[in-house]
Each structure stands twice: as C-alpha cells, then as structure tokens.
Amino acid sequence: MSVHMESLHEPTTSSLPLEYQEDGNLKIFGFWVFLAAEVVLFSTLFATYLVFHGNVAGGPTSQQLFDIRGFTIETFLLLTSSFTMGLGTYEMRRQNTKGVVVWVLITVLLGLGFLGMEISEFSHYVSIGANISRSAFLSAFFVLVGTHGSHVTLGIFWILSILVQVMRKGITPKTARKLFVVGLYWHFLDVVWVFIFTVVYLTGKVM
Amino acid sequence: MSGQPSHEGFPWKHVIGFVLSILLTVMALWLVFSMQLPVSTEIVSILVLAVFQVLIQLLLFMHLTERDGPAYHVISLIFGAFIAFTIVGGSIWIMAFRSMVS
Amino acid sequence: MLHSLLQLGDKYFMWNEGPMIWTSDVLIVLTSLGIIGVLTYLKRWNWLWKEWLTTVDHKKIGIMYIIAAFAMFFRGGMDGLIIRAQLAVPNNQFLNAEHYDQVFTTHGTIMILFMAMPFIIGLMNIAVPLQIGARDVAFPYLNALSFWLFFFAALLFNISFVIGGSPDAGWTSYAPLAGPFYDTGVGENYYLISLQITGIGTIATGINFLVTILKMRAPGMTLMKMPMFTWSILVTSIIIIFAFPVLTVTLALLMFDRLFGAQFFSVTHGGLPMMWANLFWIWGHPEVYIVILPAFGVFSEVVSTFSHKRLFGYKAMVVSMVAIAILSFTTWVHHFFTMGAGASVNSFFSFSTMLIAVPTGVKMFNWLFTMYKGRIQFTTSMLWALAFIPNFLIGGLTGVMLAVAPADYQYHNSYFLVAHFHYVLIAGTVFGVFSGLYYWWPKMFGHILNEKIGKWAFWIFMISFNMTFMPMYFLGLMGMTRRMYTYPAGLGWGPLNMIETIGALGMGLGFVVMVYDIVYSIRHPEKDLTGDPWDGRTLEWSIPSPAPEYNFAVIPEVKGIDAYWMMKHPKGQEPEPTKAVDKSKIRPIHMPNNSYRPFIISVAFFVAGFGFIWQWYWLGIPGLIVVVIGLFLRSFEYDDEHFISTEEIVQTETAAGRL
Ligand code: HEM
Ligand SMILES: [Cu+2]
Numbered sequence: 001m002s003v004h005m006e007s008l009h010e011p012t013t014s015s016l017p018l019e020y021q022e023d024g025n026l027k028i029f030g031f032w033v034f035l036a037a038e039v040v041l042f043s044t045l046f047a048t049y050l051v052f053h054g055n056v057a058g059g060p061t062s063q064q065l066f067d068i069r070g071f072t073i074e075t076f077l078l079l080t081s082s083f084t085m086g087l088g089t090y091e092m093r094r095q096n097t098k099g100v101v102v103w104v105l106i107t108v109l110l111g112l113g114f115l116g117m118e119i120s121e122f123s124h125y126v127s128i129g130a131n132i133s134r135s136a137f138l139s140a141f142f143v144l145v146g147t148h149g150s151h152v153t154l155g156i157f158w159i160l161s162i163l164v165q166v167m168r169k170g171i172t173p174k175t176a177r178k179l180f181v182v183g184l185y186w187h188f189l190d191v192v193w194v195f196i197f198t199v200v201y202l203t204g205k206v207m
Numbered sequence: 208m209s210g211q212p213s214h215e216g217f218p219w220k221h222v223i224g225f226v227l228s229i230l231l232t233v234m235a236l237w238l239v240f241s242m243q244l245p246v247s248t249e250i251v252s253i254l255v256l257a258v259f260q261v262l263i264q265l266l267l268f269m270h271l272t273e274r275d276g277p278a279y280h281v282i283s284l285i286f287g288a289f290i291a292f293t294i295v296g297g298s299i300w301i302m303a304f305r306s307m308v309s
Numbered sequence: 310m311l312h313s314l315l316q317l318g319d320k321y322f323m324w325n326e327g328p329m330i331w332t333s334d335v336l337i338v339l340t341s342l343g344i345i346g347v348l349t350y351l352k353r354w355n356w357l358w359k360e361w362l363t364t365v366d367h368k369k370i371g372i373m374y375i376i377a378a379f380a381m382f383f384r385g386g387m388d389g390l391i392i393r394a395q396l397a398v399p400n401n402q403f404l405n406a407e408h409y410d411q412v413f414t415t416h417g418t419i420m421i422l423f424m425a426m427p428f429i430i431g432l433m434n435i436a437v438p439l440q441i442g443a444r445d446v447a448f449p450y451l452n453a454l455s456f457w458l459f460f461f462a463a464l465l466f467n468i469s470f471v472i473g474g475s476p477d478a479g480w481t482s483y484a485p486l487a488g489p490f491y492d493t494g495v496g497e498n499y500y501l502i503s504l505q506i507t508g509i510g511t512i513a514t515g516i517n518f519l520v521t522i523l524k525m526r527a528p529g530m531t532l533m534k535m536p537m538f539t540w541s542i543l544v545t546s547i548i549i550i551f552a553f554p555v556l557t558v559t560l561a562l563l564m565f566d567r568l569f570g571a572q573f574f575s576v577t578h579g580g581l582p583m584m585w586a587n588l589f590w591i592w593g594h595p596e597v598y599i600v601i602l603p604a605f606g607v608f609s610e611v612v613s614t615f616s617h618k619r620l621f622g623y624k625a626m627v628v629s630m631v632a633i634a635i636l637s638f639t640t641w642v643h644h645f646f647t648m649g650a651g652a653s654v655n656s657f658f659s660f661s662t663m664l665i666a667v668p669t670g671v672k673m674f675n676w677l678f679t680m681y682k683g684r685i686q687f688t689t690s691m692l693w694a695l696a697f698i699p700n701f702l703i704g705g706l707t708g709v710m711l712a713v714a715p716a717d718y719q720y721h722n723s724y725f726l727v728a729h730f731h732y733v734l735i736a737g738t739v740f741g742v743f744s745g746l747y748y749w750w751p752k753m754f755g756h757i758l759n760e761k762i763g764k765w766a767f768w769i770f771m772i773s774f775n776m777t778f779m780p781m782y783f784l785g786l787m788g789m790t791r792r793m794y795t796y797p798a799g800l801g802w803g804p805l806n807m808i809e810t811i812g813a814l815g816m817g818l819g820f821v822v823m824v825y826d827i828v829y830s831i832r833h834p835e836k837d838l839t840g841d842p843w844d845g846r847t848l849e850w851s852i853p854s855p856a857p858e859y860n861f862a863v864i865p866e867v868k869g870i871d872a873y874w875m876m877k878h879p880k881g882q883e884p885e886p887t888k889a890v891d892k893s894k895i896r897p898i899h900m901p902n903n904s905y906r907p908f909i910i911s912v913a914f915f916v917a918g919f920g921f922i923w924q925w926y927w928l929g930i931p932g933l934i935v936v937v938i939g940l941f942l943r944s945f946e947y948d949d950e951h952f953i954s955t956e957e958i959v960q961t962e963t964a965a966g967r968l
Contacts, residue, residue, distance in 0.1 A: 008699075016275055025275040026447050030520045032280035033550060036287035037512055041554035042587065047298040048562065048573070055579030056574070075232055083225035086268040090218045132571050136579035139571035155217030161941050174947065175293070187268045191261050196567065197232070198257040202239050206246050279523050283550075290551045293638055294591055301587055301642060304650045 017093055036159050042192050045147055046199060053207070057135035062204030065130060067121070070199040074117050075193065081110035082190035085159075088093040088134035089183045095171055100179065100195045104163050107186065111156045118149050126143070145200065148192050155189060158182050224267030229257050231263075323474055333471055350506070351446060361752070363903040365449035367434045368856055370456045372753060374431030375746070377460055379824070381424040384467065384819060388416035393777075393813040396806050399798040409794035410497070412475035417480030418500060421600065422507060423463045429603045430459075430514055433542045435749055437518060439849035440536045442527025442867065444860050447520040449901040450949070451513050457911030458510030462503040465918050469499035473923070476500035479792065481561070481593070484574030484585035489567045498922040503562045506914050508556050515549030527848070529867035533627070536871075537613075537620055541606025544630045545564055545599050548637060559588040560842040568924060583648055590641035592771060598637040601733065604741020608694045611744050612676050614843050615691040616683025619871055622675040629668035635754055636665045646714045655714040662712035673698065683794035688843070689763035691742035696771050697736055704732025707782065721794075725785025731778045731853040743767075743823070748923050751842045755855040756834035761828050766823035773815025780805040837968070840888070846871035851888075853965035859953055862962050863894045890967045898953045912938040 020028065051063065085107045091099030122142070125131070132142045162178045169175050215244045235271065238244070244252075265271040318324035322334065338749065348354055391412050395404045404412065434961060437444055446452050454958040469475045475892040478487035487497050522543045535543075563585065567569035571580040574585045620626065636831050642650065642658035676698060685691070707729045711717050720726055751757045777847050789796065797801055841850040848865060849856070851873045917932025919925075962968045 016273060020273075020275055027522055027526055028523060029275075029280055030447060030516055032517045033283050033519055035517070036280075036283040037550045038289050038553050039284070039287035040294070040551050043294050044555045044558040044591070046291075046590070047295045048558070048584065050295065051298055051302045051581065051584060052573070052579065055581070058578070059578075068236075068297050072232075072236060076229070079228050079232065082264065082268060083221060083228070086221045086224070087218055089270075090221060119792065124261040132565070134572075134578070135291070136572040136575070136581065137579075139562075139573050143565060143571065147844060152665055157937075157941070158944075161944055162226050162585035165945065178944070184269055187264050194264075198235065198253050202235060203250055203254050206239055206249055207834075276524070285553065286547070290638055294555065297591070297639075297641075298584075298587055301650050301654055302581065302584060304648075304654070305581065305583070 007191070012134075016052065017180075018171070018173050019092075019111055019176035019180040021173040022177075024173055024180075027177060028184075029180060031184055034092065035184065037192065038192075042062070042144075042147070042195075045140075045144040046195065049144045049200065052136045052140040055097040055136040057137075059135040059138065060128075060130045062137070062141070062200070062207070065125060066201050066204050069115060070121050074114055074121075074197055075197050076192055077110050077117070077194050081107045081114065082187050084110065085183050085186045089180060092166075092171055092179055093196065097166060100164065100166055100171070104159060104179075108156055108159055108163075111152055111159075111186075115152055118145070118152075122146070141200065145196060148189065148196060151189050151192075155182070155186055159186065220267050222265045228260055228263050231260050312676075323470055323471070330471065337471060340438070358905075359903070362908050363453075363905045365445070365453045365901050365903055365907075366858060367438050367446050367452060368753065369435030370452055371431045371436075371886060373456060374427045374434060374459070375552075377463060377511045378398050378424050378428035378431060379839060380417050381427070381463060382820065385416050385419040385424050386820060388412050388419065388481045390813055390817055392416060393810040396796075397796065397810040398807065399796055399800075399803050401795050404794065407477065410479075410792075411475040413792060414476050414479050414482075414500070415466075418466065418476070418504070419463075419482060420595070420734075423459075423466065424598045425738050425742075426507075427459055427463075427509065429509075429545075429600060429738070430455075431544075432607070432742060432745045432749065433518060433538075433603060435753055435784070436745075436849060437521065437539055438525075438858060439752065439852070439860060440524060440529060440539045440847050441522060442848050442861055442865050442872075443521065443525040444864075444898065445468050445901065446517050448517050450904055450907065450943070452517055453512040453907035454910060455514045455517070457907050458513075458914060459507045459910045461915035462505075462510070462918070465506065465915055466499055466503035466920075467541050469496060472586045473499070479729060480587060482565075482585075484563065484582040484591075485576050485580075487563065487585075488574050488582070488723075490575070490833075490913065495922050498564075498567060498924075501567070502918040502922050505557065505560045505564070506918055508553050511549055512553045515546040515553065519546040519550060522546070527861075527864050527867050530872065533624070534867060537609035537623070538603070538606035538847075540627055541602045541609070541630060544634045545602045545606075547718070548595045548599050548634050551638070552599065553594050555588060556592040558666035559592060561586070562601070564921075568921065583645075587641075590644040593639075593644065594641040595637045597730075597733070598633055598930045600738045601741075602633065604697075604738045604745075605630070607741045607745040607748065608676060608697055609805065610847065611690050611694045611748055612679050612688070614748075614845055615645040615686045615688055615694075617686070618679055618683040618842065619662050619846075619874075620675070621678035622671075623870060626675055629671045633665060633669040636661060636668075640665060642714055643714075643717070644839045659712055663709055666705060666712075670700045673702065687767045688747070689758070689760050689767055690744045690747040690843075692764060692767045693740045696767070697744070700736030700740070700771075700775070701733060704729055704734075704736055708733065714717070720785065722790055722935055723730075723785035724781040724789045724791060727791050728781035728785060731781070735774055735778070740771075749849075752836040752849055752856060754831075754834075755939075756830060756836050757842055758830045759835070760835075762822060762826035762829055766819050766826055769814055769822060769882075770819025771810045773819055776812030777809050777816060778810050778812075780785055794891075824826070840965070841873075846874040848872050851876065853962075853967060856959050857897045857965070859900060859958065862890045862958050862967070888967055890962050892968055893960065895955050895958050895962075897955055898958065899950050900953055902949045902951055904949070906943055907937055910936055915937060 016025070018024075084103045088100050088103035088107060098110060125138075130138055132139050159182050162175070162182050166175045166179060235256045238252055238256075241251055242249070265284075274280065315324065323330050348357060359800075363371065364370065391404065392409070395401055395409055395412075434446070434452070438444070475488075476482070476499055478492055478497060478500075482497065482500055485491055487500075508654040522535070522539055538706075562571070562573045566573050566575060566580075572580040574580050574582045576582060609620055609626065640658055640662040641663045643655060646655050646659070687695075693965050707725070711720050711726060711729055747758055747763060784802055787800070787802060789800075789802055796806075837854045840853045842854070845848070851865060854859060865872065865876075913932050914933035915932075917936060918928025920927070920932055959968060
C-alpha cells in the first residue's frame with residue numbers, strides 16, 4: 001500500500017518518528033479515531049452506572065462493598081504499567097529492542113497483576129451474593145468495570161503478539177507502528193481506569 | 208528510511224509523568240479519606256484531579272502532540288469528550304425525573 | 310423417531326405454525342439449492358470466491374453492499390405489504406396479533422439497518438475514493454470485514470423467521486416488553502446480536518471513511534474543494550463514529566438482561582425500563598441523520614450536474630451539515646416527550662429539535678437556487694432529486710409539529726408519526742439512494758440504466774408513495790395509533806386504509822419496474838464509452854467507466870471545486886487534454902491483496918452470534934475464539950500487497966481509449 005499512499009500525498013515529514021513512515025500515519029490516526037469512539041462507548045457505560053448507582057434494591061451499596069485497599073492497589077498497578085509501557089515506546093525510539101522487550105514484559109506482568117486483583121474482587125462480591133442479578137446497581141457496576149477488564153485482557157494478548165513480532169523482525173516502521181498503537185491502547189485503558197477509580201470507587205465510598 | 212532515534216539520555220518526560228500520576232492519586236485518596244469536606248466539594252475536586260491525570264497520559268505518554276498534517280486526532284478527541292459529556296450529563300438530567308414520580 | 314423429529318421441528322423451526330412457515334422453508338431450501346446448482350453448473354465457484362468473496366476493492370464491495378440492500382429492500386418490502394394487507398379492511402384476521410408484531414418489527418429493523426445503511430455505505434464505497442482521486446479507502450481489508458459483518462448479520466437476522474421465530478418488540482425494542490420476562494424465546498436475541506454485529510462493522514466503516522477523506526485526497530483538494538457528496542460522507546462518518554458505540558452498549562445491556570440475568574431494564578431489582586428509551590435514542594436520533602445526510606450529498610451532486618451549474622452556497626451547505634452533525638446529538642428526548650421527564654427537559658429538547666430545521670431549510674434553499682436559471686435536464690436521477698424536495702418538505706414540516714412537546718402528546722405513537730418518518734425516510738433516504746444509483750450506475754458497470762423504464766419506475770413509486778403515506782397523517786389525527794394490528798369498523802378508518810394498501814401495492818410495482826430496468830439494461834446495455842455520460846463535474850467522471858481496478862492511472866491535480874469541470878473548461882489557459890492520460894507519468898501501482906480472512910472471520914461471528922442467540926455457549930464461545938484468532942493472524946500478516954505493472958496499466962488505459 002505504501003507506494004499508492006505516497007503517490008497520494010506528501011511523504012511523511014522526516015522529523016516524525018519511525019512509526020509514522022509508510023502508511024503508519026494513516027493507521028495511527030485511524031487508531032486515535034477508534035479511541036474517540038471508545039470514549040463514547042465508555043461514557044455510555046458511565047452514564048448507565050451513574051443513573052443506576054442508587055438503585056440497590058435492598059442489596060449492598062457501593063459504600064458497603066468497595067474495599068479501599070483493593071482498588072488502591074489496582075490503581076497503582078495500572079498506573080505503573082502505563083509508565084512502563086511508555087518506557088517501552090521510549091526504548092523503541094532509541095532502536096533498543098532489548099529495552100523494549102524488558103519494559104513491555106514488565107507491563108504485561110503488571111497488567112496480569114491488575115487482572116488477578118480484579119478477578120478476585122469480583123469473585124469475592126459474587127461469593128457474598130452481590131452478583132450481577134442482585135440489583136441494577138450491581139449490573140451496572142459489573143458491566144462497566146468488567147468491560148474495562150476485558151479490554152485489559154485483550155490488551156495483554158495483543159501486546160504479547162506485538163512483542164513476538166518485534167523480537168522476530170526487530171524495530172521496523174511496521175513493528176514500530178504496531179507497538180506504538182498498542183501503547184496508545186494501553187495508556188487509554190489507564191485513562192478509563194482513572195475515571196473508574198474516581199467516579200466508581202472513590203465517589204462510591206462517599207456517596 | 209528511519210526517523211531519527213531520539214537522543215536524550217534519560218526518559219524525563221515519562222518519569223515526571225509517572226511521579227505526577229502517583230501524586231495525583233494519593234491526593235485524591237487523601238482528599239476523600241482524610242479531609243472532612245462536603246461531599247459535593249470532594250467529588251468536584253477529585254474529578255478535577257482525574258482530568259489532570261488524563262492530561263498527563265495524553266501529553267506525556269501518548270505523544271498527543273505528534274502529528275502529520277492538521278491535528279484531526281485532537282479534534283476527534285475533543286468531540287468525543289463533548290459527546291461523552293452530553294451523554295452522561297443528559298442521561299442524569301433526563302432520568303432524574305423518576306425521583307419525582309415514585 | 311418421526312415423532313421426535315417433528316418435535317424438534319416444532320421447537321426450532323416452528324412447524325406447528327402452519328403452511329406459511331412450511332412454504333418459506335421449502336422456498337428457502339429451493340432457492341439455496343438453485344443458487345448452488347447454477348453456480349456449479351456454470352462453474353462459477355472459483356470466480357465467486359476470487360472476484361467477490363475475497364475482494365478488498367472498494368468498488369466491488371460497494372456493489373455487493375447494493376445488491377444486499379436490494380435483497381433486503383425486497384424482504385422489508387414484503388413485510389410492508391403484509392402489514393398493509395392486514396390493515397386494508399377493518400377487523401381483518403389475515404394475521405394474528407403476534408404475527409403482526411413480528412412483521413412490523415422485522416420491517417422496521419430491516420429497512421433501517423439492513424437496507425438504508427448498506428445502500429448508503431455501498432454508494433459511498435463506490436463514489437468517495439473516486440471523487441477524491443484515491444486508489445482505495447484507507448483500510449481496504451477492514452472495509453471488506455465491515456461488509457461481511459453486515460452481510461452475515463443480515464443473514465442472521467433473517468433466518469430468525471424460520472429458525473426460532475422473529476423478534477416482535479418493534480424496531481425500537483422497548484423494555485420491559487423486550488426483556489426476558491415479557492419476551493421469552495429467541496426472537497429478541499436475534500435482534501440484539503445481529504444488530505450488534507452489523508453495528509461493529511458500521512463503526513469500522515465510519516473510521517475508514519473518515520481517515521480516507523481526511524488523509525487521502527488528491528493533491529490540491531483542500532477540504533473546501535471537496536465534492537459535496539464527499540463532504541456529506543465525512544460528516545456522516547463522524548456521526549457514525551460517535552453514535553454507534555452507544556448502540557453497541559445499549560444492545561449489550563439488554564443482552565446482559567436477557568442472557569445473563571442482569572437487571573438494567575427490569576421492573577424489579579431497581580431496573581429502569583425507561584433507561585432503554587434514553588439510550589436507544591441517544592443513538593437513534595443521530596442514526597436518522599446518518600441515513601439522511603448521504604442522501605443530501607447525492608442530491609447536491611445530482612442537482613448541480615443536471616442543472617449544469619455549480620452548487621449554490623457551497624460554504625453554507627458545509628456549515629449546515631456540520632451544524633446538523635452537532636445538533637443531532639442534542640435532540641434525542643423528542644422521541645419520548647411523553648415519558649414524563651418534566652417541563653424543563655422537554656422544553657430544552659423541543660427547542661433543540663426545532664433548531665435542526667434551520668440548517669435543513671438552508672440546504673433546501675441552496676438546492677432551489679442551484680436550479681434557478683439552470684439548464685435543467687430531466688434524467689431519472691434528477692427526477693428523484695426533484696421529487697425529494699416537496700415530499701421531504703412535508704416530512705420535515707410535520708417533524709417540526711412533532712417537536713412541539715405539548716402537541717406531541719397528541720401525535721406521539723399515532724399514524725401521524727408513522728407518516729412523518731416515512732416521508733423523511735422514503736422521500737429523503739430512499740429517493741436519495743435511487744437517485745444515486747441511476748447517477749453512478751454507469752461508473753459501476755459501464756452502461757447507463759434505461760431512462761424510459763427508469764422514469765416509469767419513478768412515477769409509479771413516487772405517486773404510490775404519496776398514496777400510501779399521506780392518508781396516514783389524517784388517520785393519525787383521527788386517532789389511529791401505530792402498531793395496532795386491526796381496528797373496528799365503525800371508526801371511519803376503513804377507506805383511507807384501503808387507499809394506503811393500494812398505494813403500497815403501487816410502490817411494490819414501482820420497485821419491480823426498477824428491478825426490471827436493471828435486468829433490461831444489463832441485457833441491452835447502452836454503453837458509456839466516454840466515462841462521463843452526464844457531463845459531470847467531479848473526478849469520478851474523469852476516468853473510464855467502469856473504473857479500472859486502480860481507479861486513476863495518474864493521480865489528478867485539483868485546482869478548485871468541481872475539479873473535473875475546471876479541467877474541461879479551463880479559464881484563460883490552454884484547454885487541458887481531459888481524457889488522455891500522460892504516459893510518461895504512469896508508475897507501477899501498489900495495491901492491497903485479496904484476503905479470505907474477512908469472510909472467514911465474519912462467518913465465525915455468525916456462528917458465535919447464533920450460539921449466543923440460543924444460549925449454546927459451547928458454540929458461541931468457540932466462535933468468538935475463532936474471531937479473535939483471525940484478528941491475531943491478521944496482525945502477523947506482513948506481505949499483503951502487490952504491484953500492478955506499468956505495462957498492465959498502459960494496456961488497460963489503451964483499451965479504454967485513454968492512451
Ligand atoms: C426537520 C427535521 C426533523 C424534525 C424536527 C423531526 C422531529 C421528530 C420528532 C419530534 C419525532 C418524535 C415524534 C414522536 O415520537 O411523537 C420524530 C420521529 C422520527 N423521525 Fe423525525 N424529525 C426530523 C427529521 C427526520 C429525518 C431527516 C429523519 C430520517 C431520515 C427522521 C426520522 C424519524 C423517525 C424514524 C422517527 C420515529 C421513530 C420511531 O418512533 O419509530 N426525522 N421526528
Ligand atoms: Cu429524532
């Protein structure tokens with residue numbers, strides 16, 4: 001595709017990093033737009049959660065349910081993983097494949113840690129009867145936080161598959177673009193989590 | 208073929224971003240659990256902190272300012288934020304009536 | 310043995326429901342066998358697979374979208390005729406209430422999501438890359454995936470008729486009626502999951518075209534020099550990207566209620582059925598603009614071409630569309646004023662709804678001024694555009710009446726509303742896609758559609774349309790509510806209903822004549838050897854008909870609005886050779902390879918969807934896993950492009966008389 005792209009518009013300015021070469025700029029832009037769509041998707045889930053927040057139907061409230069220690073650790077894990085992912089991109093731009101592999105693997109481990117905590121949080125709730133059918137509040141909670149969690153799960157697999165490609169092919173315009181894009185995705189999940197932390201957990205503790 | 212690898216020796220941007228993100232989180236926790244503020248003040252201030260968190264991710268980690276041609280991706284995000292605000296605010300406002308009915 | 314077979318038949322295939330189902334079963338089996346037989350007899354399997362099922366060419370994908378849209382128009386139209394047959398006379402028992410519910414549900418859902426959407430996406434696939442001087446869309450592979458997701462979603466939705474039963478809670482699928490307690494059975498699951506699948510494809514299309522239009526225009530084509538149809542698609546893509554994720558979530562929430570026991574829209578456990586209406590219309594209102602704006606774009610092209618004048622008020626047109634895009638996200642409550650959200654909510658949304666009429670009106674005047682003092686040529690395409698103006702005006706004005714919240718308490722869910730949205734959807738969207746079909750047909754197939762038969766189809770359809778839907782306004786005011794399956798004799802509704810049914814038959818006839826036009830024109834083609842049969846103004850007319858695989862042998866340089874017109878009529882300079890291609894500028898062209906994967910992934914999605922519909926997780930989950938594996942394999946695919954050599958291009962262009 002590269003040639004027909006090049007013949008269509010100016011070759012990408014060389015001051016931009018490797019991942020914007022070839023058709024990378026199209027794909028990176030497309031991915032930003034996808035993230036904008038994800039903003040809408042999550043905001044609909046947030047709207048639903050907020051509307052249903054008080055509808056506990058005699059079941060547990062957010063105040064009774066949420067565990068400060070748990071969600072604080074989850075938050076730190078995810079924030080740190082976003083940082084290490086950023087370092088992966090940084091090393092990629094220095095053409096340092098080894099650095100990329102190390103930081104990205106750490107990211108995956110932190111992501112797994114986050115997921116593990118979330119799964120144990122969910123199963124704890126279910127074990128005390130606070131399941132998805134208990135109340136509309138819990139339905140909204142599970143679907144909002146669970147959607148984020150499934151994004152994280154998919155993200156982990158995706159990162160690993162890109163990592164394999166980077167290890168096989170080195171840092172080329174294509175692999176660089178892929179790593180950059182999956183990095184955007186991972187940081188974005190952190191952004192979503194910041195709102196879950198704020199709107200669901202912190203607010204849920206005071207309201 | 209390659210864009211030039213970056214030459215700075217230490218990832219300052221990332222480290223600063225990370226430190227700030229941790230600080231903001233701690234501040235939010237502290238505001239909610241250690242301060243005796245009215246609930247609405249608390250919520251507004253942690254929301255403000257969240258917005259700063261987002262800016263850190265976007266600017267320091269996601270390289271929002273890099274682009275090839277006009278900043279269409281920034282416009283998309285801003286429009287996305289506008290729609291998000293409409294959906295969340297609108298739904299809360301519209302669905303508030305149930306408390307008047309029941 | 311036989312007995313248990315029959316039992317299975319009753320359970321999964323509804324054989325107990327009588328001859329209608331049996332006939333459908335037989336017809337479906339016969340049609341499928343027929344298709345398979347013909348393909349085998351003509352040895353066309355390989356051709357089908359290589360040329361169509363695996364293609365990533367935007368022009369072919371566009372054609373497949375339009376074929377599918379026609380098929381769905383037929384299905385939805387049959388539903389419509391059945392509805393009208395049932396309502397023709399008072400106290401009719403042709404259908405019972407339950408079947409009637411199913412028929413209007415599938416009618417509405419199919420017409421909006423599986424007819425209007427693919428028709429529009431088909432036209433944009435064909436025209437947009439050609440209008441902006443590009444060789445394909447930004448992500449051809451994703452484009453194929455979008456198509457096949459739509460295709461298999463449509464298939465999934467349609468098989469509900471014979472396997473398990475159709476959905477029956479209306480195209481709006483309001484809770485709690487559509488929830489697990491009041492709507493047992495799989496019908497609603499078909500609705501939720503097939504819409505989910507096609508919706509994902511649509512989001513991808515929106516992103517694809519946004520990137521294509523913003524990033525792949527020919528040199529010199531600034532945003533304010535783009536053809537108006539391309540502008541309309543840019544704006545439509547934006548609305549798609551920001552509206553469809555809401556549909557995704559909304560459908561998922563009801564799916565969680567139905568499959569996994571969540572309580573979002575239940576009436577116990579704190580659920581709020583009215584939240585469904587809220588969420589559905591946050592998507593639903595932008596959706597109606599998604600289907601109307603491309604039609605506006607078609608009309609802009611057609612009116613300007615056949616008036617032989619530049620479009621009047623280009624800037625105003627663009628500003629109006631952008632305004633519509635933003636406003637369309639701020640009016641959704643007008644669909645449920647009667648829900649009781651209170652005076653301030655209703656006033657706000659009443660006002661914002663009326664605001665939308667302003668930019669719409671601006672566009673109307675611009676079309677009228679474009680025609681003013683123009684040399685109007687009454688082609689079939691232009692007739693559809695001309696008829697659009699008064700008919701859509703009726704729909705728009707009654708829309709403004711509905712927007713007055715207190716008055717809407719009277720009109721809401723009456724036939725007045727039904728008349729409104731058919732006037733905008735048919736006179737707007739359907740006239741628009743027909744106009745576009747006649748306009749771009751030569752570019753798709755290299756010959757024009759017969760104008761004489763086309764005009765017959767137009768007049769029959771247009772007059773019958775008014776006959777069908779105009780009486781609905783009056784019936785609505787007389788108190789007839791929507792979705793009632795029959796009505797008593799003494800109310801005086803009988804005659805108007807009979808007129809409507811006759812009108813509906815007329816629309817069916819108009820459709821048949823149009824299909825006949827297509828068949829006739831394929832058999833007796835009036836070849837378009839010029840590539841520019843209408844004396845067009847935009848770049849798609851600068852290349853041969855049908856467009857070669859790579860579209861443009863040499864990417865054109867754009868100097869202004871109506872780029873091709875300016876090439877044909879240069880001011881003050883030497884006339885540029887408009888058709889001849891400069892041989893020295895031809896270079897090998899890089900094109901994306903065909904791929905079977907979008908097709909396979911979509912089949913897997915279909916299987917997964919079917920599994921979830923029946924709550925057969927042993928089928929649904931493996932299906933989803935295959936989808937994910939397909940996506941990961943795609944990520945590992947590096948060698949996915951090929952070259953078209955200079956010789957091949959020279960050959961093609963010479964054959965088209967361009968060299
Ligand atoms: C002048 C612009 C328009 C205005 C002011 C307007 C206003 C309205 C209002 C207030 C309703 C709700 C009425 C009720 O439920 O009682 C409505 C329904 C509807 N409108 Fe429009 N409308 C406009 C244009 C359009 C267009 C362009 C389309 C589509 C191409 C459209 C499609 C629909 C549909 C499909 C419904 C009903 C959906 C349903 O309940 O099943 N409208 N319109
Ligand atoms: Cu509306």
